[in-house]
Every structure is written in structure tokens, then in C-alpha cells.
Amino acid sequence: MKIVVAYKWAPNPQDLEVRADGTVDEARGKPAVSEYDPVAFELARRLADETGGEVVGLTVGAAAIDTPLARKAALSRGLDRLVLVADDALAGADSTRLAAVLAAAVRAIGGVDLVLAGDSSVDVAEGQVPLTAAAQLGWLGLGRVTAVTPAAEGLSVERDTPAGVAVLAVRTPVVLAATADAVVPRVAGMKDILAAAKKPVEVLALAALDVPAPAVTLATLGTAKPSGGDRRAVLFDGSDPASAASQLVGALRSAGVL
Amino acid sequence: MDFTLTDEQELLLSSLDELLERECPESYIADLDLHHESATSFRKALHEAGFMSLGFPEEYGGMPCDAVTLVLLAERVCRQGLNNGFGLELLQAMDILEFGSEAQKQEILGLLANGRVPFALGFTEPGAGSDNSAMTTSAVHHDGLVTFNGTNTLITAALQSKYLLVMAKNPDTDDPRKAISMYLVPMDAPGVTTNRLEKILWYTQDSCEIFLDDVTLPEEECLVGVKGNGFKQLMRNFEMERLVIAATCLGQAQCAFDDAAAYAAQRVQFGQPIGNFQLTQLKLTDMAIKLENMRNFVYKTAWMLDRGLPLKSQGALCKRYCAMSGFEVADDALQIFGGVGVTVGARVSRLWRDLRGHRFGGGTDEIMVHIAGRQIVKDHS
Amino acid sequence: MNASNASQSWVVVADDPAVTGLVEVARTVADEVVAVVVGARPVADTVAAGVDRVVWLGEPGAVPLEAFAPQVAELVAAARPVAVVGAATPAGRALLGAVAARTQAPVLGGVRTVSVADGRVVVTHAVMGGIAERTVALEGGPAVLAVEAGAVPAGGATAPVAEVAGAPLDAATVTQVRPKVRAGVDLGAASVVVGVGRGLKAEADLGLIRGLAAAVHGEVACSRPLAEGVEWLPKESYIGISGQHVAPDLYVAVAISGQLQHMVGVRDAKVIVAVNNDKNAPVFGQCDYGVVGDLYQVVPALTAALGGSDD
Structure with a gap:
């Protein structure tokens, strides 16, 4: 089974300064693997170990997301290898654009059965990207996932709904977004941390990916501190x-x- | 000079931070201290995350590790407020991994995996503390067996360990440097009796007397390494052990300082925080200076070890300074807290007690002078 | 450049009839509001009370809602509306995500205001988790908006409901639903909410909080760690950026530090009161009234002053 973990490398907005005019100063922010993404890493690793599969990390964003520390931080979380798209054209990109790039990268990786993502990102906290990415891929996307196990025809998935916990028989390929408490992720282990530098990393050029152009443009009229x-x-x-x-x-x- | 951490060190520390938050909060440590219990569940969690195998050979599930990284981690665990929180059992286990038989290695690894302290160090005797050459515990080899007789005292963690690492003399060998061998003796072997000693500090590790009365074991099971090489084998890691103790003092002193500074910033007397008063600021300033010194000392010494530079008296100087200054920092911290500091719920008094022990544990302040002083004069003559 | 249907907004509904919030936004930018409903027939009928036309994709049966998202997106795209509005919930966002992918439009959440100016939809919304706000004008396609769902529309004149044959992705089947053990409380309807945070030392101390809540005739809620971390309260009780958003008349934050991830959920409360023993806690900069003190003394005192008693 080939599993892609789509995660975000971003600072906690709590640590950022908002100027009086509402623009955000990111200088003091220290980026890290987004708060709830380790849950996705853990689910992916367990599933891969059960099925003899492979876990590929995937993240996209501005050029600054590709640093040695950023690569190792992800690779120390149970990944077999890492794929990155780091291009300043993606600085400040909205959820639809990020989802389009993620989808293009998943297609470029090829043969992916499952994309796992976390609940929501630490900095935007909307939980939108995985669902839009599923649509960009033409796949089913399910959120609020609390458990995923291999099954005869694909996967057995449990997820939270207002009515209760729904159990679904799901065919791959599929995008699943896990809740923040689906599983308690293990802390990054000593061996994984010290071996991270040796694991394979592939950087995909944005220009080489097949990404549909945005159709709707946003003109920023103003920024402000929250009213x-x-x-x-x-x-x-x-x-x-x-x-x-x-x-x-x-x-x-x-x-x-x- | 580049004082930045490597990426790996940053990631190890942040993973350790997560582990400490989950498995070793202050409430856990306070509870252990109150009930005189060992940090077994935390050590088990450390093992599961691989931290207990740092520096072990790869065939035993470990990865090479440098001294700087090891003391960074030891400092951080102790900064959480846990005395002797990390490092010493690792180093002790490495002795066995280096010199022991396959069976002994597997035993020790299995114990570490379960969060247990693999063995206690049985060196101190009623008549042989700092003067360890005065030891009298004997090991007589005969017909493939070894019979032990002797008394140990002030042995740490023996009641919670499966084994005792005994240093014993062959009574027939005259040259003391060739007489001592290293042995692993099961604490439940016939002839081993113990007497618990109650202390006022280090409650998470028990202390006891151990009486070896014709304890007889097969030589191939209990002898560790080469007969007669006991002292040499023991000395293998002793500089690193001193360094870990220094890092332990640094971490706990930092903890006490942070508590005291936060208290000074919010405790109001005479209409203002006591942190506004000069005498409090004087204490805090000098505490900060000592911590900076301790930190530089520990990391410079670790750096020297990593580069294979001869330490000479560096380890002794470092241990002496960190143990003494660490206690001074805790003492000032306790004073800043005043009466509140000695009530249940304030950990500064536990830090004060635990730090006091390091001024004689692992080599007394005075023995450190004996080691360093001689070396200094020798270097200048 | 795509000319949008300037007189029409679409509302996408994922099995939840609470749509007044969605409709209100939809009406701001267009005269006609069409709802496309995924879910059971009664949902379509209820929604019909608030909009001008309903397109219903039939009984879903054992097919999960998300499987209908691509079909919803096709229907929406074909209509070329000026705006598409959905609920800022996981189910709503699944439908909005499909619309966004189909139209290559951004999904805007944290919406504060929506208007039309110079033929463009202008949206003021929160960005970066709520630390700042931005006003943008959209061009080239629909404004796709994730907003607070609102309430169930009251009965009245209902719009026609047209059933369209559902064409979901054939990828998953619901085989079982295990009902919830703990029923959540409807925090959205409460006029007073008492929230508790990590400063509470033990689960047993919740009695103090419940006593205060009873004295003010309010509901108990919490910050995320108490629901997801230690699980002292059900998940539906947690207020925060990805939890409940409430706008009561009075919100009392007890032992809550005031991190933005929580406070974003109560920003529309009329009056906010904070109780915390740390005078530097960020919450004191975001409240109308605050008491700097030990909750274990202040909360019982408040409860007594209100004429109540502890559990």
C-alpha cells in the first residue's frame, strides 16, 4: 500500500505579531510540523507496517519550507521518504491552490492508494485543504476519521458524525483527514531522528507539475487587526x-x- | 565559536520535551518523591522512544551518540525536576555491552526495555568510601565458581535492581591493580541480604547496606569481562559519568532558579513584587552567573571528550563546580521562596535536598580537589 | 472572463437543515437563492422554507455525503452563481471543497461581512487563525464562502423541491453507525456559557464550574485540552477555532489563558468575563470584566453572590 502523508510546515500564529495595520510579521515565528499532523503520520506508519507498505511525506509551500531541519523533522516521524514542492509562488497561497499543488504532486508520485492528513493546520485551522485536494484528484475525501484499518476491498474507516461513529467500507484511492485525537502519536524516536538525514528526499519543481490555473482572483483591499x-x-x-x-x-x- | 545546536539535537530535545510533558509532569515526580518510588513508567517511555539506547552499538538497537548530545538530554530531563533522571543507567549499561558476555548483555538490555534500572553499583563499603582502595570484599575463584564475602553500604537503587555490579578482590593477588575484578551478582542470590537505609534526599532511589555471605555463583555467569581488569573496565566511562552528574546538577539548579525567579516576579510584599528589591535581584543575578558558568563548563567538557582531548582534571573541576554551585543556586532559590518553599506543593525544597547529595555522590567535593590539585601541581613542575 | 449569474447565489447543504446563516449571506449578494441539498428528504423540505428553489439529490442511503460532492460541484458550476455558501463544518467544507476545485476558486472562511461593490463580491474575513482580518474583492468566478450555519429556518412559504438523480462517487458504503454515548449540549442556543480551561486541576473540580453555570442559568463548555486531551468534557463542549463558535450574551472564561485558538470561538459574545490567577494572562486583554484571583475561591464566591450553591 502506498500512503502519502500530506502535512504542513508552519509557525503557530499565537507566536506571530500583528502590526497595527493588520499585516502579520512572521519574523518571530518558528515553523514546525503543524500541531495535529503527527496523528496522520502515526496512522500512516501503523497502516504501512500492517500492509507492508510505504509512507511518503508530502508538503508544499514557499521556498523557506525546505530547510535541512524541516526535512529531518518530517523524516523523523516514520516516513520512508519525503517529497517537497517549495516555491515562493506559493507564499500566501489559499487552500484551493495548495490543494491543487498537492494533488498534482500526488499524481506525480504515482500509484498512491491513500492520502492521510491531519485535522486542521496550526496556522489556518480550517480543515479545508484535504477535502479540496480530494476533489482536485477526483477521489472521495472523508474527514473526521478516527480509525482506519486494512480490509478485503480497500479500507475500513471509522469517522465521527453528529449521529455517532460511522463505519465505512472504502475503496482506494481515497483522501482521509483524521481527527486530532484519533490516535496518540508516538514521539519522534531517537533512531528515526538520527537516521533522518539519510532518508531520500525529492524536490518537485512547481513549474513541472500539472497544476490548473486559479480562475478566481483576489484583490486585497485592506487589512486590519481583528474587529x-x-x-x-x-x-x-x-x-x-x-x-x-x-x-x-x-x-x-x-x-x-x- | 558556534554554540548552535545541530538539527538532530534540536529534534531530540523537542521530542524529549513532548515525552516529558506526557510522561513526567511535576505531579508525577512529586508523587514519586512522596512515596519513595522509582520513575519506572517514565524510564519505560524513554526506552520506547529509543532514548535509552543512545550510544549503544547498533547491533543492540542503538546509534552512536556524542557526549554533548547526551548531556543536553540529561540536563533537560533534570530541568524537569527529576533527580538522576537520565544518563547514568545508560553509561552503566554500556560497560556491560562493552565487556560482558552475550548472556549478560541480553539480560541488561531486557531490563532497560522494561524501564528498570539494570543494576546497582556495589563499590562503597563501610571502610571504603572515597578511599576505594581500602575495599575488602573478596571473590574467591574455585572449580568454575566464585564465592563472595563482604559488605557494601550506601548503595543506590539496589532494592529496585535485579543485579548488583560488584567490585571484589582476589585475596591471592598482591598487586591491587590486578586484584580487582568486576562481577554481576543477582540481588536474590542465596547469601545476599540487605538492610534499607532511610535518607533525607534522593527518595526516588533507595539506599541500603548489602551483606554478601558466602554468595557462590558460576564464574561464567557472574564475571564481567576479564579477571583482574575490574578497575580498568570501571574507569572506562568514569569521565562521562562525572559529566552526567554535572549536567544533572545544572538541570535541577536551572529548575530551581526558574521557579524562584517566577516567584519573585509575582510575590508581593510591601506593595511590590519582591523581585524589585535589590537583595533579591542580587541573588538572582549571582544565580544566573553560576548557571551560565555551569552550562559552559559542562558543554566545554563534553566537547573535549568528543574530540578525544585529554581531560586531565577537567572532569573533576567540572563536577566540583557544578555540584557546589548547583546547591548554592538551590539554596538561594529556597531563601527567595521563604516559608512557602518548604511546604508541600513547592518543589524547590526537593531540588534543594536532591542537589545537596551530589556534593558527595559520585565523588566528594574534596576528592575532586585531591584529583585536580595534584594534577595542577604536576603540570606546573 | 466568465460572466456570473449576478442574480443567483447557491447554498450547499450537507444533511443539516440549520441554514439561516448561509441563506443570510447568500441573500446579501444576490436576489435568488438556490439550495442544493445532499441528505434525507426532510432536510430538503425544511431548507425549502428559507430559499427560492431546492435541488435535492435523492435519498443517500448508505452512501456518505462526501461522495455527492463532485455532483454538487457540477450543478453549482453550471449555474454560474455569484456566490456559493456552505457551512464551516467538515461536511459543509467537503461540498465547498469540490466546488472550489471545480471552479478553481478559493474558499474563504472566518467571514465577517459580505457585500457587493462595483460588480464584485467584497468579503472581510479572518486570516491566519484569526489574528488578523483582510478585505478582498473577488473576480473571475463565484465567491465560495464557509460561514456559521445558523439555525433551522422557521416554516412558512416553501420553495419547490426538484429531485435530481444522485450520481455519487462509487467509492464507499456506510456499513454501521454506532450512536453517541454522551449527548452534547446545544451551546449555540445558550444565552450564558461558562467555559473552563487547563487551570482546573482535577476532573472532580468540575462540580465548582457546574455550580456556577447553574447559578447563572448557563451551559458548561471548555477549551480544547479539556475535551480532547484529558476528555473531562465531551468534544461538542469545546469552544475554539475548530470547535464550537458561540455568541452568548455572557461568556465566563474560568482558568482559560486566552489563547486565540480558543477566544476566536467566543469573539461574538456580548459580554466576556475572565477569572484567572495570572494577571498577565492574555484573556484579560480580551474581556469586559475580569477577576484576578484563585478560581477555587473566586468561583464559589461568585456562585454564592448569584444566589446559587456548589454541587
Whole structure:
């Protein structure tokens, strides 16, 4: 079974500075494997070990995502090899564009049975890319996946729905996005970390990939700090809890919320 | 001079951070300390992530590792607040992997895999502490067997270990350097009795007296390496062991410092944080200086080891400085906390107790002077 | 350049009849709103109360909703609407993703406002997890938007429902559904919500929080670690960027540090109160009222001041 783990290399927006004009200063952000992606790595490794398959890591983005540390950070998570598309034309790319490039890369890798992804990325947190990528590939894409095991005609997949846990018989190829708690991923092991530098890495040129052109263009009219942030922050000293409580309740009653 | 970490070191540390968060939070350590229990589950998790095989030969599931990386990891685990949290069992196991028989190697590896301490070091005797040449434990070889007699005391972690690594003398050999051999003695062998010693520190590792009374074992099972080479074999890793102890002191001292500085920043007396007062700032400043010194000392020494440079007294100097300064940092930290620091729930008093032990554990402050002082005079004559 | 059908917006519905939020946005940019519904017939009928026309892809049976996404995308693309609006939920995003791939248009989430200016759809939306906002004008195709679903439309004049033969991908079958053990609470409907975070030391201490919630007649919610990490509360209780988004009259954040991944879920609350023992916690910069103190003393005091008692 050939499994691709699509992951993101990005900083936590919590660590970034937003200027007064709403533009984002990424200088202090330290990129890392996106917070929930290790779940996908873990599921992929377990599935590959069970079926005698191969795990290929895949990530796309601006040129800066390709550094020795970035490569090793991914390769130390149970990958057999890594594929990257790193091109500044992808800086700030939206989910549809990223999905198109991922899909083109999956086609270029060839013979892929399963693309596994995490719940949502640490920086955008929408959970959109894997689903759009499935559509770009012409495959079925399922989200909220909590378990995946090999089955007679492909895979048996469990996923969360409002009604409960649905069990599905799924034919490959397919894109699956796992929930953040589908499995507790192992920490990157000593051997994997020290052996990462020797694992194969392939960089695919964006220009050589068959990526459909975006049809809709976005013109940025303005940026701003998030609205709705002007809250008064009246603070009470809780070292006298009873007094603070009565003051707070009084204020809330005056404000009409109690 | 390039002080940056390699990518591999960064990744190892961040993986270790994750492991510590999951498997070794302060609540876990405090609980172990309260109940005088060993960090078995954490060590098992370390093993599962491969950290217990660092530096082991590849055929035993390990990967080569340099001294700098090892002390980086030891410092980090101890900075979490766990005394002797990482490194020593690794080094001890390496002695067996280097000199032991296949059967002995597999035994030790199996124990490590289960999070257990593979063996305790049985060297200290009632009459032989710093003066280890005064040891009297005897090992008589006869008909393929070895019979041990003697007493050990202040042995760490023997009650939780399967084996005791005994250094014993052949009474028939006159030359002390050729008389001592290294043996692995099962703690449950007939003739081995123990007496638990209660201490005021290092609660996660027990201490005891061990009495060897005509303990008889097959030579091929218990002898480690070459008969008569005991001392040489023991000395193989002793510089590294000193370094790991220094890193342990560094990590725990850093922990105490961070706790104290955070406390000083928020504890209000006389209308302001006590961190605003000069006497507090003086303590914090000098603590920071000591930590910086300890860090530079530990990493420079590790760097020397990695380059195969002769250490001479470097290891002794480093151990002495880190043990003494580490305790001073913890002592100032305890003072900054005041009464709060000695209540249950504040870990600074545990750090203070545990750091105190390293000033005599692994070689006393004074023996370090004995080693370094002689070397200094010798180098200048 | 593609000329879009300037008078029409499409709403894509994935088996959830709560669509008032989607319709509201759709109506902002077009006169006519068409809904394409994947799911059971009753969903199509309910949605018909809010829109002008419904296209229903038939009973899905044991076929997962996502398998219909390509067909939804084809129908939408053929209509060339000015906007396509779907719910910002995993199911909604599956349909929106297919539309996005078919039309090569971006999916915009975190939508704050939508309008039309100079023949272009103008959207103000949150970017980078909510730390900043951006206003963009779209050209060359539909505005594909992921928004808060809203409520179930009230009955009334209903639109015609046209059934179209479903043509899903033949890739998966649902063989079983194991019902949920713990029923979630509808946080979206609560006018008061009390959220608790990692500062709570033990699961047993939830009693304090429940006592406060009872005293304010509110529901209990939490930040992500309490639902997914230690699982002290069900997943439906967690408020955050990829969890619940709520807009109650009053949100009380207890022992929550104020990380943006959580606060994004309550930004539209009328009044936010924070209780935390760290005066430097980011939450104090995002609340209307705050108490700096130990929750184990402040929460019981608040509960008492409100006339309630602890569990």
C-alpha cells in the first residue's frame, strides 16, 4: 500500500505579531510540523507496517519550507521518504491552490492508494485543504476519521458524525483527514531522528507539475487587526473573593446580562 | 565559536520535551518523591522512544551518540525536576555491552526495555568510601565458581535492581591493580541480604547496606569481562559519568532558579513584587552567573571528550563546580521562596535536598580537589 | 472572463437543515437563492422554507455525503452563481471543497461581512487563525464562502423541491453507525456559557464550574485540552477555532489563558468575563470584566453572590 502523508510546515500564529495595520510579521515565528499532523503520520506508519507498505511525506509551500531541519523533522516521524514542492509562488497561497499543488504532486508520485492528513493546520485551522485536494484528484475525501484499518476491498474507516461513529467500507484511492485525537502519536524516536538525514528526499519543481490555473482572483483591499476586540477589561482584585464577586455581579447586572 | 545546536539535537530535545510533558509532569515526580518510588513508567517511555539506547552499538538497537548530545538530554530531563533522571543507567549499561558476555548483555538490555534500572553499583563499603582502595570484599575463584564475602553500604537503587555490579578482590593477588575484578551478582542470590537505609534526599532511589555471605555463583555467569581488569573496565566511562552528574546538577539548579525567579516576579510584599528589591535581584543575578558558568563548563567538557582531548582534571573541576554551585543556586532559590518553599506543593525544597547529595555522590567535593590539585601541581613542575 | 449569474447565489447543504446563516449571506449578494441539498428528504423540505428553489439529490442511503460532492460541484458550476455558501463544518467544507476545485476558486472562511461593490463580491474575513482580518474583492468566478450555519429556518412559504438523480462517487458504503454515548449540549442556543480551561486541576473540580453555570442559568463548555486531551468534557463542549463558535450574551472564561485558538470561538459574545490567577494572562486583554484571583475561591464566591450553591 502506498500512503502519502500530506502535512504542513508552519509557525503557530499565537507566536506571530500583528502590526497595527493588520499585516502579520512572521519574523518571530518558528515553523514546525503543524500541531495535529503527527496523528496522520502515526496512522500512516501503523497502516504501512500492517500492509507492508510505504509512507511518503508530502508538503508544499514557499521556498523557506525546505530547510535541512524541516526535512529531518518530517523524516523523523516514520516516513520512508519525503517529497517537497517549495516555491515562493506559493507564499500566501489559499487552500484551493495548495490543494491543487498537492494533488498534482500526488499524481506525480504515482500509484498512491491513500492520502492521510491531519485535522486542521496550526496556522489556518480550517480543515479545508484535504477535502479540496480530494476533489482536485477526483477521489472521495472523508474527514473526521478516527480509525482506519486494512480490509478485503480497500479500507475500513471509522469517522465521527453528529449521529455517532460511522463505519465505512472504502475503496482506494481515497483522501482521509483524521481527527486530532484519533490516535496518540508516538514521539519522534531517537533512531528515526538520527537516521533522518539519510532518508531520500525529492524536490518537485512547481513549474513541472500539472497544476490548473486559479480562475478566481483576489484583490486585497485592506487589512486590519481583528474587529470586536475593543473590550473594556475592568479588572477586580480576587484576593478578597467575596468583595470581587459582589462587585462583578453588580457590574453585570448594570450591563443587563444578568 | 558556534554554540548552535545541530538539527538532530534540536529534534531530540523537542521530542524529549513532548515525552516529558506526557510522561513526567511535576505531579508525577512529586508523587514519586512522596512515596519513595522509582520513575519506572517514565524510564519505560524513554526506552520506547529509543532514548535509552543512545550510544549503544547498533547491533543492540542503538546509534552512536556524542557526549554533548547526551548531556543536553540529561540536563533537560533534570530541568524537569527529576533527580538522576537520565544518563547514568545508560553509561552503566554500556560497560556491560562493552565487556560482558552475550548472556549478560541480553539480560541488561531486557531490563532497560522494561524501564528498570539494570543494576546497582556495589563499590562503597563501610571502610571504603572515597578511599576505594581500602575495599575488602573478596571473590574467591574455585572449580568454575566464585564465592563472595563482604559488605557494601550506601548503595543506590539496589532494592529496585535485579543485579548488583560488584567490585571484589582476589585475596591471592598482591598487586591491587590486578586484584580487582568486576562481577554481576543477582540481588536474590542465596547469601545476599540487605538492610534499607532511610535518607533525607534522593527518595526516588533507595539506599541500603548489602551483606554478601558466602554468595557462590558460576564464574561464567557472574564475571564481567576479564579477571583482574575490574578497575580498568570501571574507569572506562568514569569521565562521562562525572559529566552526567554535572549536567544533572545544572538541570535541577536551572529548575530551581526558574521557579524562584517566577516567584519573585509575582510575590508581593510591601506593595511590590519582591523581585524589585535589590537583595533579591542580587541573588538572582549571582544565580544566573553560576548557571551560565555551569552550562559552559559542562558543554566545554563534553566537547573535549568528543574530540578525544585529554581531560586531565577537567572532569573533576567540572563536577566540583557544578555540584557546589548547583546547591548554592538551590539554596538561594529556597531563601527567595521563604516559608512557602518548604511546604508541600513547592518543589524547590526537593531540588534543594536532591542537589545537596551530589556534593558527595559520585565523588566528594574534596576528592575532586585531591584529583585536580595534584594534577595542577604536576603540570606546573 | 466568465460572466456570473449576478442574480443567483447557491447554498450547499450537507444533511443539516440549520441554514439561516448561509441563506443570510447568500441573500446579501444576490436576489435568488438556490439550495442544493445532499441528505434525507426532510432536510430538503425544511431548507425549502428559507430559499427560492431546492435541488435535492435523492435519498443517500448508505452512501456518505462526501461522495455527492463532485455532483454538487457540477450543478453549482453550471449555474454560474455569484456566490456559493456552505457551512464551516467538515461536511459543509467537503461540498465547498469540490466546488472550489471545480471552479478553481478559493474558499474563504472566518467571514465577517459580505457585500457587493462595483460588480464584485467584497468579503472581510479572518486570516491566519484569526489574528488578523483582510478585505478582498473577488473576480473571475463565484465567491465560495464557509460561514456559521445558523439555525433551522422557521416554516412558512416553501420553495419547490426538484429531485435530481444522485450520481455519487462509487467509492464507499456506510456499513454501521454506532450512536453517541454522551449527548452534547446545544451551546449555540445558550444565552450564558461558562467555559473552563487547563487551570482546573482535577476532573472532580468540575462540580465548582457546574455550580456556577447553574447559578447563572448557563451551559458548561471548555477549551480544547479539556475535551480532547484529558476528555473531562465531551468534544461538542469545546469552544475554539475548530470547535464550537458561540455568541452568548455572557461568556465566563474560568482558568482559560486566552489563547486565540480558543477566544476566536467566543469573539461574538456580548459580554466576556475572565477569572484567572495570572494577571498577565492574555484573556484579560480580551474581556469586559475580569477577576484576578484563585478560581477555587473566586468561583464559589461568585456562585454564592448569584444566589446559587456548589454541587
